[in-house]
Amino acid sequence: MEYELKESPTLDTQALEVSLGPQHPSTHGVFRMNVKLDGETIVQLKPVMGYLHRNHEKLAENMSWLGSMPYTDRLDYICSMTNNFAYALAVEKLAGLEVPERAQYVRVIMAELTRLVNHTLLVGFLLNDLGAFFTPVLYAFREREKILDLFEAVAGSRMMCNYFRFGGVKIDVTDDFIPQVKQIIRRYPKFLDEFETLLSENEILMARCQKVGILPRELAINAGVSGPMLRASGVPYDIRKVDHYSIYDRFPFRVPIGEAGDVYDRYYVRILEMRESIKILEQAVREIPAGPTISPVGLTGAKSPRNFKPPKGDAYGRIEAPKGELGFYVVSDGSAKPYRYHVRAPSFINLTILEDMCLGYKVADAIIILGSIDIVLGEVDR
């Protein structure tokens, strides 16, 4: 898109180039936006990334298949469970592994709890970007901590869970896990109500977010935008519904969509998605069967990862991660290490249309537009 500076006969005008970031609290990490400004209006915006690049894909090529499972935790370090999920799904597709029933339920419960964590945190940080410093974030952290305690109880770590294995999960959940999840399910809607009372009809939030950063439906699809971003633009596309991976076809839930595709819609779609996640969780904890949590083949693979050799071929596994479509493309040459391992990171691809959304808005709007995309730099830079 081109933008022309408005000439003034009495004033000498020129565009101002500013580098927003990489060290700036609003960029959620080390991300940089090179912007060209006309006054305070954004004329051009070029994202610069790679400050956190560690060539995750090359690292994975040099270790066993299971060896990169803990590394996937570090992609999107807020949602390590769903990263594990996508990688496990891709490798299971490649190796043709079955997953026992109980493990499927545990996986779904973990994935939906992760979605709650991510969306709660996003809403908190979006408000941070808007200038409501740290009050909403602390409410969000309070709730997130309860879920992270559960993760710690089953996986041994709050954030870097490393809980999934090919063909199941590492270990069965603890005895008091299900009652605790039930407690979270009971309390979470109340927390969301409280959150919404403070935020959803807040006049400042509405004034700042509505009709800002509009992403048209066609562009969203064409640019491969996924997750809540895509749905806020009015596209009812949820991979849980479309691909029916794992056991998601057993749970009835709705796919909330936005209308205008602005920042407010992205905020609100996430709130609604959390309510749908609670519905899935409710049903999952009610129906979870007893049984093994890892298949015999998977258990052998987990115990001796260097002998785990998927047959030659390639596979693409994708899931609806909280941030969008997280996909893993894995190629095996029949050896104990991946021949090629590629991560299709939702945060990275959702950044493609950052410039289109920001043009014509003010610098302060660019901050919340970036916040509403919901990026994690561990995943963008890989």
Next chain:
Amino acid sequence: MISIEEVKRDIENKFPGTVLTVEGTSLVIPRASWRDIASFLKNDPSYALDYLSSVTGVDYKEYFEVVYHFFSVAKKEGPITVKVRTARSEAKIPSVTPIWRSAEFQEREAYDLLGIQFEGHPDLRRILMWEGFQFHPLRKDYVQENQDRPVEQF
């Protein structure tokens, strides 16, 4: 959902003279006719592949392969996996960024890490490594610092 064999037959009827091959569940398309076939796949209502999910490259030592995973949001179908190959010495593939914007960053990434040139890309620069970096780290002959295995020769 139509099978990959049917897709192959359909494309070969539409573009006489092009020969496609099916490998597993993916379709190998010759490089020369890739851009025409790409816009056909996007615009033809029986496919409507409006969503390009993933673009990535693989170094197979003799040749490079670019792998595309397509889905259709309109029809809620997919995936159709397309592979396009290029000789290692040449390493050039027509860009699909004018057709699907989602390829913009992903092609830049494949260029950055594998050194595949995407012809017709509006802004083909390095994206993750820094400007001025000499190598392409995901190539199989790239020597890492503190590498503990012999350098591959081919």
